[in-house]
Amino acid sequence: MAKFEPVLLKNLGVEGSRTLKVYRSRGGYAAAEKVIKEMTPDTVIESVKASGLRGRGGAGFPAGMKWSFLPPERKVTYFCINADESEPGTYCNRVLMENDPHQLLEGILIAGFATKTTVAYIYMRVEFHEQFHIMQTALDEAYKAGLFGKKIFGTDLSMECYIHRGAGAYVCGEETGLIESLEGKRGWPRIKPPFPAIEGVFQKPTVVNNVETLCCLPHIFERGVDWFKSIGTENSTGPKLYTISGPVKRPSCFEAPLGITCRDLIFGDDFGQGMLDGRKVKGCIPGGLSVGVLTEAELDCKLDFDDVRNYGLLGLGTAGAIVIPDDADIRQVLANIARFYSSESCGQCTQCREGTNWMYKIALRIALGAGRISDLDLIENITNNMGMMPGLSICGLPDGAAFPIRTIVQKFRGEFEDHIRRQDPGYTKTVLKRLNPAVYELPVLGRRPESLVGQPE
């Protein structure tokens, strides 16, 4: 495979890449100027549709399609840029904003023009302190140069852009949760429909797009739709940022056409360069925590929007791979994953609030050495009974919890059973007492209540 020339990361490592001057000298804002002066919003949407650009935020929904859902007769349109990157293992948006803030701003200009946006909000998670200062400095610079505000490029177009900082909630990365949070409320996802395109921020038509999706836009218009379609696979076009973390030799952010395999990503010379200290791969979570896990034998899975589904995964997600080495205790991995979802569940839907919590309790019990074989069936049962896919929840968080936990229990079941069989029975009881003392302090009933007599214990 010929070495891929980076597109989204082309300014990575260039001195002063955060400044407008350097960005412009490398051809920046030319695409936005061309689009705004020569095209109409409808032709822009058609081009984006034709390019096959799919949302990079995780779901892979076609970006042009999303924009065309906006009602034609509208006075105000809001545009939200989702920079609330909180998925464990994912940091490509951070790299983009750190190194090339103006690329994102150019993308916002193009998308804003296509959707007739009046105000764009960049919703950035609060832990991005340095990134906030970088983006705000870039935004101030862009305002000074007349790229935002009134009469952009001397045309009648006017658009405001503000950065809104979140406050530490994973669920605000969900588009309606983000909208609620932007309105100054708890970040509770809304029931859909109405979709944000009809009623979003302040009950006005709204589009929510990921940072990386928008960063692709300037390049589509600079180099043409056909160039964009020539990269990647048939249904997953364009370059994608892959990130890799865990014990690999070169954990970093890489750009590649969609459709490289997971094995390439870990062992490829251009990518992860293999494992640290001679360790082996036990498994790999290929696309942010929520998609599920691949075993060592399944590493030839192609990382695009479709092939991952053949391996029982939720989807490509954010393409942030976490490599699990062979010396990691799989029980600890499960407990960590379960803890993440139980602490980040927003608490609106009962089966998510309780289900993630119970899964954490069970996983913790297994991790501490007090598991039972039946726990594995129980945890699998819970994952099948929560989430949007069985039609039980408002947002996709419980699905995101179900997939990694279910796949890890299914694919590593033998290992879990080994651990459980080797447990010391006496120790099990002490752990259970420590985990849930209340059970052991309850008064023992003399006899069972009458309503329960005759039923199995």
Add this chain to the structure above:
Amino acid sequence: MAWESIDRRTPVFAEDAEPVLSEGVKQKIRAFFDRYETKRAALLPALHVVQNTYGHVSYQAMSEIAELLEIPPSAVLDTLTFYTHFWDHPKGRKVIVACRSLSCQLMGSEAVLKTLKEELEIDEHGTTEDGQYSLLTEECLAQCDDAPCLLIDEKMHKRIKPESVKKLLSDAKNNEIGDHRSDLFDPPSEPAADTNGEIEKTSDVQEMKES
């Protein structure tokens, strides 16, 4: 499992408490109003400014924010308690947020956290006796390539090893990031704190007018 990440002590609410928010802070909050359609939408920025200025958001501050934003105080409390980044209790001068998510755990964040607790002699959510540090753990900080990582105020520290924790904590400037910062959410620069004579004069004039 929100109790793991949120301080659940009930804050004290004194009815005759002195007003907390200074005019400068209010001015900063008002500057956010024209960004949004509703005043309530300025709540998150307002809470950020107040917390950055006073270290935490007290009940008195909440009711004053409510007055400013023309919403019920309960709405402020409702929003504040949802987010892990806002606290209604005073914390240490510097707040350490350690990442505990999967990538960091695989690279040894648990050992780092243990060393931190031993060095500072506190547990999670604790504050050191001299009030210098508070320790929190949070989920992924999106710095997985440099795991394990931790955040001290605004500064991200990467690839922490248990051996390097002591040196890190003794560094007085471990919470400062470089220049190029925006003061949008920073505490207001109060005229009284400024040594510029001209500004002092104007505040004198204002006082005379008020009296």
